[in-house]
Amino acid sequence: MMKRVRIGMIGSGTVGSSVLGLLEARKSLFESQGYKVKVLPVLVRDPSKTRDNVPLGTQFTADDKVLEDADIIFESMGGTGKALELVQSQLQDGKILITANKAMLAERWDVLKPYTMNGQVYCEASVMAGTPVLGPLTGTLRSSNTLELHAILSGTCNYILTRMEDGATYEAALAEAQAKGYAEDPPTLDVAGTDAAHKLCVLARITVDPNFAWADIHTRGLEGLSSQRVLEAVRNGKRVKLVGSIVPKNGQWHATVRPVLLDAEHPLAQSASSRNTMLFHGDASGIVIVQGGGAGGLVTASAMVGDLIDHFAGVTGHQPSPEATRVPQNHTPEVFAEL
Numbered sequence: 001m002m003k004r005v006r007i008g009m010i011g012s013g014t015v016g017s018s019v020l021g022l023l024e025a026r027k028s029l030f031e032s033q034g035y036k037v038k039v040l041p042v043l044v045r046d047p048s049k050t051r052d053n054v055p056l057g058t059q060f061t062a063d064d065k066v067l068e069d070a071d072i073i074f075e076s077m078g079g080t081g082k083a084l085e086l087v088q089s090q091l092q093d094g095k096i097l098i099t100a101n102k103a104m105l106a107e108r109w110d111v112l113k114p115y116t117m118n119g120q121v122y123c124e125a126s127v128m129a130g131t132p133v134l135g136p137l138t139g140t141l142r143s144s145n146t147l148e149l150h151a152i153l154s155g156t157c158n159y160i161l162t163r164m165e166d167g168a169t170y171e172a173a174l175a176e177a178q179a180k181g182y183a184e185d186p187p188t189l190d191v192a193g194t195d196a197a198h199k200l201c202v203l204a205r206i207t208v209d210p211n212f213a214w215a216d217i218h219t220r221g222l223e224g225l226s227s228q229r230v231l232e233a234v235r236n237g238k239r240v241k242l243v244g245s246i247v248p249k250n251g252q253w254h255a256t257v258r259p260v261l262l263d264a265e266h267p268l269a270q271s272a273s274s275r276n277t278m279l280f281h282g283d284a285s286g287i288v289i290v291q292g293g294g295a296g297g298l299v300t301a302s303a304m305v306g307d308l309i310d311h312f313a314g315v316t317g318h319q320p321s322p323e324a325t326r327v328p329q330n331h332t333p334e335v336f337a338e339l
């Protein structure tokens with residue numbers, strides 16, 4: 001007996017339109033899991049807009065009452081205001097939320113924490129887009145205590161830095177990243193390091209402390225970085241990368257995002273263009289490195305639709321570390337030269 005599930009979609013921009021296409025393309029997979037998926041009219045700002053990148057017959061609405069009929073909410077709108085207001089009432093009704101919105105998760109934890117702790121929230125796409133990190137960190141890697149974690153988390157910043165290595169100016173590289181749909185709106189969220197800090201905050205709560213505060217992420221972005229500095233690094237066998245780190249320091253967990261100089265052979269230096277990398281060091285697992293696409297519509301949609309497949313398979317949402325983990329006393333984390 002096939003179970004019917006109604007999807008309430010919020011947003012049909014870069015990510016949402018790809019989600020719609022992938023939901024359509026994977027219908028037979030959902031059916032093999034025992035679910036018939038129906039997408040309700042998609043909630044957008046302007047339903048009259050021409051949209052030729054979505055499945056034929058997709059309907060749009062500006063009336064958020066449509067969400068009342070949904071069983072599962074996909075949020076790909078972004079921001080911390082209206083998006084939170086829309087999902088909060090649905091979470092209160094016990095519905096499942098699948099979201100790519102790291103800003104909302106990082107900054108409105110006061111509201112979202114209880115729903116995330118009880119497994120209602122799936123958010124793989126919020127960190128490193130389509131590259132699975134929250135699944136492994138809340139699954140297999142939970143058997144390890146965290147010793148340190150480092151990651152390249154901004155597809156936009158990594159794309160800009162890679163293009164500057166080729167000789168592009170900062171401004172030209174940013175414009176290209178925007179044209180490819182990698183950049184946040186506004187792009188200052190990326191280049192100031194805020195977007196990477198949002199993701200690092202999600203990672204800190206998943207790995208070391210469910211109460212890690214957004215205000216405790218120390219952040220410096222790419223502003224003021226010259227092409228000359230990037231090219232000089234390449235000439236010296238180095239790479240400039242924006243790296244987020246969670247490390248033990250003076251008996252506390254310390255989380256920071258900043259541009260650093262890496263040896264060209266370092267695993268974190270291997271992700272070019274919009275790709276992202278996470279290096280997790282656990283006491284039992286040792287060093288685990290995950291690398292893949294970190295921005296873009298389809299790659300982000302792949303994680304959101306993957307979350308739905310996990311939900312149908314009976315896997316709960318991405319739950320944070322149940323309590324603050326012990327800060328390791330005898331572990332010396334890797335230190336990078338900051339720019």
Ligand SMILES: NC(=O)c1ccc[n+]([C@@H]2O[C@H](COP(=O)([O-])OP(=O)(O)OC[C@H]3O[C@@H](n4cnc5c(N)ncnc54)[C@H](OP(=O)(O)O)[C@@H]3O)[C@@H](O)[C@H]2O)c1
Pocket residue numbers: 010011012013014015016043044045046047049075076077078079082100101102103125126129181182183184185294295296297300
């Ligand atoms: N782009 C990426 O590579 C990427 C990667 C990972 C995660 N994310 C996250 O995914 C989310 C969406 O990003 P995006 O790049 O897809 O954004 P986007 O292209 O700007 O799309 C936003 C969508 O939300 C709709 N919307 C905006 N305000 C609304 C409102 N008040 N009521 C109803 N709908 C509203 C817009 O409607 P209209 O179409 O009518 O304007 C649009 O369809 C963000 O949280 C972002 O951080 C993005």
